[in-house]
Amino acid sequence: MDNLRIRILKDKIFSFLVVILAFLACLPLFLILGFIIRNGALSINLDFFIHLPKPVGVEGGGISNAIVGTFIIVFIAFIIATPFAIFAGIYLSENRKNLLAEIMRVSVDILASIPSIVIGIIAYLWIVKPMKSFSALSAGVALAIIMLPVVIKSTEETLAMIPYSLKEASFALGVPYYRTILKVIFPAGLSGVITGILIAISRIAGETAPLLFTAFGNPFMNLNITKPMNTITLVVFNYSTSPYEQWHKIAWAASLVLLIIVLGFNLLSRIISRKWKVKF
């Protein structure tokens, strides 16, 4: 019976290890959250959201321009990337074993693994140089390229999960192929597609590298997408690398705002995928 006791002991040790390691894996997240909240919360007030940055030495000031800029640039990226990504996702889910689809699948994977700073350089060469100006538009294009593979993948995976029997039901009613895809398959996968888009948005909202030489940053409020624009990530980057204590505080606060926005999108995606889940 000793043998049995040893086995039970091993079992307990293993269960214990799983819990401990799982907890340790989450620990950095809690530490980061705690640290950012502690440092950032001090400088956050209403002014922070509605005022422009003040010069060094002047107390107060906000990052209203950067918050607006982040939303504008993310919105540009969303508008550019989503249509292409959704159609590409539909194509890939509809063509499981075709050579062109296979080539596309590999390309999407490669695109997903290109470092974001490289995509920034490409956007610089393609858009900033010809237009002779840093611009929100070029930043939007760079982020759209980063967003593309994420949304393509999630759309493909979501739509591929939809049972074939639904498609058959539609065909058997004499519904043409394109209408079957648009009115049966796509709506059935809509919550998954939207979830994918929101996750992609929360990812690009935190991108900094590709914005350095596209959006560039701007101390003023700018709504013109052909001109340089500020974003929260650029504020964090520029202010935290500055020598001024006052600016460091703003960088922390901006980090907190960014974190809240990103978590918000994440949370929203979870709510949508729960609430709108289609039961087959």
Added chain:
Amino acid sequence: MESEILKIDKFSAGFGQCLVLKDICFSVQQNKITAIMGPSGCGKTTLIRCINRMHEFSPGAVYSGKILLHGQDIYSMNPIIVRRKIGMVFQRPNPFPTMSIYDNVLSGFILNGIKLKKEEKDQIVFNSLQKAGLWEEVKDNLHRKGTFLSGGQQQRLCIARALAMNPDIILLDEPTSSLDPKSTLLIEQLMEELKQSVTILIVTHNIAQAARVSDYVAFIYLGELVEFGPSKKIFTAPENKKTEEYLTGKFG
């Protein structure tokens, strides 16, 4: 008064090199129930899927011969038109999960972009659900999702959906194989009533079911039509030895 609505003439079909159906010939009579029975893998489902041209969605699908609907070869018609005239109900209930019960019944119109007036819609939903024997059970929940219904109710919803398009024929591909006995009985009773207004072709591997519901039976074995005739005759005095062996449970 019997009249021929569908004629299957020397029809063969298969996947690539593999021929699943060989020279099938028989006719389907209007407003009758014709059962196609046979052991698993004999080609019953392939045959029924050829009749509304669903077979061609399968990779490598091939076919030859003719299937005539009112004397017109369905393979010379637009498949979309064929499928609107010949409805189909599948093995597993497959209502559209994003649609309400009401919209599921109308899905043939909605998905095809056919606009209807409110009164017409209400009328079609009422008639179809009534015919499918589902009206009483769902009349207060028409705007709930179709997937909330039980399996048997979902299958009757699928029948209502097919009936709403006012087809000439409906094809039932083992419609009760995933249902419990009570739901099965309901659907069998339903078929008896439905044949007043529509021709029914049912695939089944359940001999008893074929005997209970059908007016005509086609027995298919290894892709060939072994025997076809009125059910009364086949179930009492089959001509072919193979049919007799199948009916008495020697194989299948």
